[in-house]
Amino acid sequence: MNGRVDYLVTEEEINLTRGPSGLGFNIVGGTDQQYVSNDSGIYVSSIKENGAAAQDGRLQEGDKILSVNGHDLKNLQHRDAVALFRNAGYAVSLKVQHRLQVQNGPTSHRGEGEPSSIPIAVVLLPVFALTVVAAWAFMRYRQQL
Template sequence: MNGSAHSTPSVLYINLKRGPAGLGFNIVGGVDQQYVMNDSAIYVAKIKENGAAAQDARLQEGDKIIAVNGRLLENLSHSAAVQLFRTAGEDVQLCVQQRQYLSQQNGPFGSQSDGDSSSSFNTQTMITLVATAALATVVGILVYKRLRGPRSPF
C-alpha cells in the first residue's frame, strides 16, 4: 500500500439554462464510440468559455453524465445522446459523476456538443500512444519471462 486513500465518486445534480450557444459543453462516448475502454458512458469532453456550463462552474471536463432530465444515458449511441441533449429543452438537469482519473487537455477526438462538434488531434494521439505503450509493456514482459525460462527458488 502506498498510503493513498480511495474516494467515492461524487454525484452532482446540475441545472443549466440553455443559452445562445447551447449548454456550453461537448460530449464524447456512447456504445458505438467508447471513450473509456469497456465503458459506453457519456463524458464531458470540453467546457466552452462563457457558456452555460462554464458560468455554472461545477461541470468539469472528464465528468461522466449519468442522466439528462431524469433520463439515464446508459446503452445509448453517441448520436442518440447528442439528440437527447439537443431536445432537452431550455432548462436542463444533469446528473453527473465527477471525474476521478481522466486527465484531458483539449478534450477528446470527435466530441460533440448540443449543437456543434470539435476535435483534438493531440488528445486522440495521446490516447493511442498510451494504449500502444501499455500493450508493448505487456508483450515485453511476456517475452522476457519466456526467454528467462523457469527459475529455481534458491
C-alpha cells in the same frame, strides 16, 4: 507506492439554462464509440468558455453524465445521446458523476513547512490503543496491591 490509483466518486444534480451557444460543453462516448475502456457512458470532453456550463462552474471535463432531464444515458449510441441534449429544452437537469483522483502516496518531496500527508487517524489509533492497554495494566497492578 503500490501503483494503484484510487478515485472518490460523487454524484451531483446540475441544472443549466441553455444559452445562445447551447449548454456550453461537448460530449464523447456511447455504445458505438467508447471513450473509457469497458464503459459506454457519456463524458464531458470540453467546456466552452463563457457557456452555460462554464458560468455555472460545477461541470468539469471528464465528468460522466448519467441522465438528462431524467432520461438515463446508459446503453445509448453517441448520436442518440446528442439528440437527447439537443431536444432537452431551455432548462436542463443533468445527473453527473464526478471522479476525483485520491492521492495514495507521496508524489514529490515535501518542502519545509508543508503539512504531512499522513492521515491523523493513522497516528491517533495506535496512541489510543496504547493508552487503553496502559490503563488496563495499571488497573490490574493496583488490584494486586
